[in-house]
Amino acid sequence: MNALREKARELLATKTVQVVIGYAPGSGGAARALFVREAAQAGELVFDETCLQNLAAYLMKPEVRRLGRAALVARPATLRTILQLAAENQLAESSLLALVPGADGVLSLSTFSAIEAHVAAQDNDLSAAEKSELEKFAAMGLDERREFWQEQFSRCLKCYACRAACPLCYCTRCTVECNQPQWIPVPAHDLGNLEWNVMRAMHLAGRCTNCGDCSRACPVGIPLYLLNQKLCSDVLSSFNQRSGMAARADHSLSTFKPDDPEDFIR
Amino acid sequence: MARIGVFICHCGENISATVDVKQVAAAAARIPGVAHSVEYKYMCSDPGQQLVKDAIREKGLTGVVVAACSPRMHEPTFRRACAETGLNPFLCEMANIREHCSWVHEKGDATTEKAIDIVRTLVAKVKKNKALQPIQVPVTKVALVIGGGIAGIQASLDIANAGHRVILVEREPSIGGHMSQLSETFPTLDCSQCILTPRMVEVAQHPNITLYSYAELESLDGFIGNFKARIRRKARSLDETLCTGCGLCTQKCPTRKIPGEFDAGLGLRPAIYVPFPQAVPNKPVIDREHCTYYRTGKCRLCEKICPTQAIRFDQLDEIVEVEVGAVVVATGFDIKHGDFFPEYGYGKYPDVIDGLQFERLASASGPTLGEIRRPSDGKVPETVVFVACAGSRDPAKGIEYCSKICCMYTAKHAMLYRHKVHGGKPYVFYMDIRAGGKMYEEFVRRAMEEDGVQYVRGRISRVFERDGKLVVKGADTLLGARPMEIEADLVVLATAAVAQPGAEELAQKLHVSYDAHRFFSEAHPKLRPVETNTAGIFLAGACQAPKDIPESVAQASGAAAKVAALFSRSELVREPLIAVVDRQPPPVYSSCVGCFLCQSACPYQAIEKEEIRGRDGQLIKTVARVNPGLCQGCGTCVAFCRTKSIDIQGFSHEQVHAEVLALLNRGERDA
Numbered sequence: 052m053n054a055l056r057e058k059a060r061e062l063l064a065t066k067t068v069q070v071v072i073g074y075a076p077g078s079g080g081a082a083r084a085l086f087v088r089e090a091a092q093a094g095e096l097v098f099d100e101t102c103l104q105n106l107a108a109y110l111m112k113p114e115v116r117r118l119g120r121a122a123l124v125a126r127p128a129t130l131r132t133i134l135q136l137a138a139e140n141q142l143a144e145s146s147l148l149a150l151v152p153g154a155d156g157v158l159s160l161s162t163f164s165a166i167e168a169h170v171a172a173q174d175n176d177l178s179a180a181e182k183s184e185l186e187k188f189a190a191m192g193l194d195e196r197r198e199f200w201q202e203q204f205s206r207c208l209k210c211y212a213c214r215a216a217c218p219l220c221y222c223t224r225c226t227v228e229c230n231q232p233q234w235i236p237v238p239a240h241d242l243g244n245l246e247w248n249v250m251r252a253m254h255l256a257g258r259c260t261n262c263g264d265c266s267r268a269c270p271v272g273i274p275l276y277l278l279n280q281k282l283c284s285d286v287l288s289s290f291n292q293r294s295g296m297a298a299r300a301d302h303s304l305s306t307f308k309p310d311d312p313e314d315f316i317r
Numbered sequence: 318m319a320r321i322g323v324f325i326c327h328c329g330e331n332i333s334a335t336v337d338v339k340q341v342a343a344a345a346a347r348i349p350g351v352a353h354s355v356e357y358k359y360m361c362s363d364p365g366q367q368l369v370k371d372a373i374r375e376k377g378l379t380g381v382v383v384a385a386c387s388p389r390m391h392e393p394t395f396r397r398a399c400a401e402t403g404l405n406p407f408l409c410e411m412a413n414i415r416e417h418c419s420w421v422h423e424k425g426d427a428t429t430e431k432a433i434d435i436v437r438t439l440v441a442k443v444k445k446n447k448a449l450q451p452i453q454v455p456v457t458k459v460a461l462v463i464g465g466g467i468a469g470i471q472a473s474l475d476i477a478n479a480g481h482r483v484i485l486v487e488r489e490p491s492i493g494g495h496m497s498q499l500s501e502t503f504p505t506l507d508c509s510q511c512i513l514t515p516r517m518v519e520v521a522q523h524p525n526i527t528l529y530s531y532a533e534l535e536s537l538d539g540f541i542g543n544f545k546a547r548i549r550r551k552a553r554s555l556d557e558t559l560c561t562g563c564g565l566c567t568q569k570c571p572t573r574k575i576p577g578e579f580d581a582g583l584g585l586r587p588a589i590y591v592p593f594p595q596a597v598p599n600k601p602v603i604d605r606e607h608c609t610y611y612r613t614g615k616c617r618l619c620e621k622i623c624p625t626q627a628i629r630f631d632q633l634d635e636i637v638e639v640e641v642g643a644v645v646v647a648t649g650f651d652i653k654h655g656d657f658f659p660e661y662g663y664g665k666y667p668d669v670i671d672g673l674q675f676e677r678l679a680s681a682s683g684p685t686l687g688e689i690r691r692p693s694d695g696k697v698p699e700t701v702v703f704v705a706c707a708g709s710r711d712p713a714k715g716i717e718y719c720s721k722i723c724c725m726y727t728a729k730h731a732m733l734y735r736h737k738v739h740g741g742k743p744y745v746f747y748m749d750i751r752a753g754g755k756m757y758e759e760f761v762r763r764a765m766e767e768d769g770v771q772y773v774r775g776r777i778s779r780v781f782e783r784d785g786k787l788v789v790k791g792a793d794t795l796l797g798a799r800p801m802e803i804e805a806d807l808v809v810l811a812t813a814a815v816a817q818p819g820a821e822e823l824a825q826k827l828h829v830s831y832d833a834h835r836f837f838s839e840a841h842p843k844l845r846p847v848e849t850n851t852a853g854i855f856l857a858g859a860c861q862a863p864k865d866i867p868e869s870v871a872q873a874s875g876a877a878a879k880v881a882a883l884f885s886r887s888e889l890v891r892e893p894l895i896a897v898v899d900r901q902p903p904p905v906y907s908s909c910v911g912c913f914l915c916q917s918a919c920p921y922q923a924i925e926k927e928e929i930r931g932r933d934g935q936l937i938k939t940v941a942r943v944n945p946g947l948c949q950g951c952g953t954c955v956a957f958c959r960t961k962s963i964d965i966q967g968f969s970h971e972q973v974h975a976e977v978l979a980l981l982n983r984g985e986r987d988a
Contacts, residue, residue: 139912139913140912141910141911222960223908223910225959225960226959226961229960229970232970302918304914304957305917305918309825
């Protein structure tokens with residue numbers, strides 16, 4: 052933690068970056084995001100197992116972008132998010148620097164290729180617990196699955212907290228806000244909730260980097276990560292592509308490659 | 318307020334026999350916004366069109382719905398009729414109550430109800446239609462012809478003779494294709510090379526034709542009238558401008574035992590070679606795979622012997638970029654080889670050969686100088702069995718289609734054999750004889766009746782060797798499936814005609830569709846046989862389906878006529894039914910977030926990056942832009958855009974949504 056504070060201090064003092072986005076203790080035992088803009092403030096930074104939020108979401112906010120070059124305290128999913136955003140033409144390489152706290156100090160990754168190398172070396176697979184939960188879900192019959200989600204979505208309030216937390220929900224105009232015509236109904240009724248959540252899951256298919264922030268943000272505890280993980284694993288098995296592995300990558304769902312496995316068509 | 322006119326066509330009885338058109342007209346009249354609703358026997362007839370025109374003028378219609386056949390049939394008719402009155406043609410829509418309703422349902426109330434629903438959706442749509450203006454695209458009057466077989470040669474000559482420049486690309490060292498390998502041609506038995514080589518020479522000499530032989534298409538971008546092609550000119554390993562084609566190098570090359578492609582593997586050629594004496598261009602090429610110098614680093618004999626010092630061992634492939642307005646694909650076909658017929662011993666016994674190999678045996682320029690001698694020992698065969706439909710029309714082999722040329726060339730082969738070997742006994746095993754074509758049936762009958770070819774209706778089960786003879790086991794199905802066994806000296810298989818091995822890859826480069834057998838797909842099987850579904854790309858010859866020479870030539874001339882028609886104007890008018898990306902006033906500029914996932918989804922490379930800059934030149938936003946010349950209006954990008962920032966003109970979100978609502982809300986009307 053001290054190494055991280057030291058690094059932040061140095062980056063700000065040398066004006067290498069204008070802001071360090073990291074974690075500070077928040078309420079209820081959770082960590083919150085901290086924007087360190089003065090070297091003196093770097094001591095407030097913490098990094099421990101409570102620091103779960105994917106801070107890459109802030110990179111897409113215009114008010115954060117205006118601050119200047121940012122150093123981002125990055126967890127494994129954060130690094131993948133950075134690469135995914137880059138692949139979607141949303142990030143300039145010069146606009147950020149990733150700080151990866153580890154056992155022996157802080158790693159500072161200033162280029163996309165450095166991030167790519169780091170991501171390639173880390174374990175990007177789902178954890179054993181996640182896998183077993185997904186298998187349980189996959190084992191459900193179609194009717195059972197529909198019932199499960201209908202029950203889950205019936206509690207959705209359409210507060211859009213999942214969207215606000217998601218670093219890949221960076222659209223300035225979301226589909227639900229298109230009202231000429233209004234394809235997705237606004238009211239929080241069963242059909243509207245289903246359409247909204249399915250639409251969001253589809254928009255994240257092949258893009259989601261599995262940070263889990265949507266589920267943590269949901270005030271009624273809908274396990275949205277299940278939907279996203281399922282789609283991620285389907286994209287991986289169908290198109291042999293994992294999101295957020297490279298800063299220049301074609302989107303698996305919009306790109307035809309002659310060597311796509313495509314087992315589902317043949 | 319919308320004033321929509323609805324015009325319901327009986328289509329003779331095609332619609333009115335199952336749909337109560339009067340009821341449809343009455344129901345349409347009750348739809349809000351409909352100012353005029355009539356039915357008529359033939360709306361596409363002159364008086365029918367007049368009904369539309371008069372109503373537009375008299376009732377001041379703001380939109381027209383013609384409920385009749387598919388828009389693929391008469392949409393242009395009615396749009397032109399509307400335009401004549403001054404109504405924007407894109408304010409006219411077709412409600413397809415024939416293909417989508419009357420033809421596919423029984424007569425009854427439900428069918429009429431459906432017709433009303435279809436009309437209702439189109440009325441809802443046309444209310445949201447906007448006046449659109451056609452798009453004008455410039456045309457580069459240069460054609461690219463891919464493939465220098467007879468189809469490519471014919472297409473090139475026709476386009477060149479129409480006064481346009483042609484770039485002809487041929488993969489092999491010489492143009493000529495399969496036709497140059499043939500001995501004689503049916504049904505006239507004139508020598509193939511004698512009729513082909515004058516055309517080849519004409520190509521070489523034509524001032525409008527640029528020939529790139531030993532070259533392949535690397536990539537094709539762009540759109541009708543404005544393609545950019547990259548052509549890879551493979552290294553011949555010699556300077557073509559210096560080479561005089563004297564042939565000394567090919568005579569002196571020490572590596573001489575390479576099975577020649579031109580002789581279908583029956584003859585041998587050196588490592589530096591010209592495929593055949595009349596090759597165009599008559600310049601050799603070094604086969605680097607077999608050349609001693611490339612394999613061992615020693616030799617260079619050709620370099621020493623060349624009187625003009627034309628050999629270039631270090632030559633690299635060269636990429637040529639050209640701009641063309643149209644493309645004719647004439648890449649031809651291949652025949653099935655190898656272990657596809659284990660039951661016939663093809664590939665196992667040297668005297669079981671394919672039709673193309675027989676052509677070389679019968680050809681004066683072939684390895685036997687035109688004498689029929691079997692490959693194994695050079696003996697003149699006394700009995701020859703010809704097997705038609707080897708692979709073709711055989712679902713078990715995965716080739717359901719008829720290869721079309723085999724019946725005729727097998728008759729020709731048997732005839733040529735009889736002409737050259739007077740005492741010879743030819744047998745033809747066949748399933749059916751398909752000799753549809755001018756003088757074709759007469760040709761086959763001549764083989765049977767005058768030349769004494771024994772035709773046996775039945776299939777061959779097996780070919781095996783016994784005491785130096787090939788035993789052919791089959792059955793004569795016209796004589797009660799009597800089993801037959803013939804001891805033959807030579808077996809000729811009319812193997813199935815199949816697509817070129819690289820056809821799928823080429824189709825993907827060109828963005829044209831292909832069928833399950835990798836033959837390229839025409840835009841319409843009957844009415845648009847030479848066009849592909851990609852505008853500006855045309856088909857000629859056997860790359861589309863197996864074809865004989867007259868058909869290939871006819872299609873090539875057809876494709877050339879299409880190209881000449883395209884080049885007859887310097888600008889091209891296209892329908893404006895294309896995608897557009899949202900643009901708004903500042904400070905939003907566009908709802909596009911510039912993720913460009915649409916870019917890779919677009920099958921036509923129509924999506925570009927546009928940088929929106931302020932007055933000070935500062936970059937504000939990079940957003941997508943659709944190139945109106947390239948876009949084909951397929952809508953893939955629309956489905957892909959998360960922010961719904963792309964719309965198709967004429968099929969906008971608003972229009973489609975209105976159609977869906979019109980269907981969903983039909984209950985309210987019934988209540």
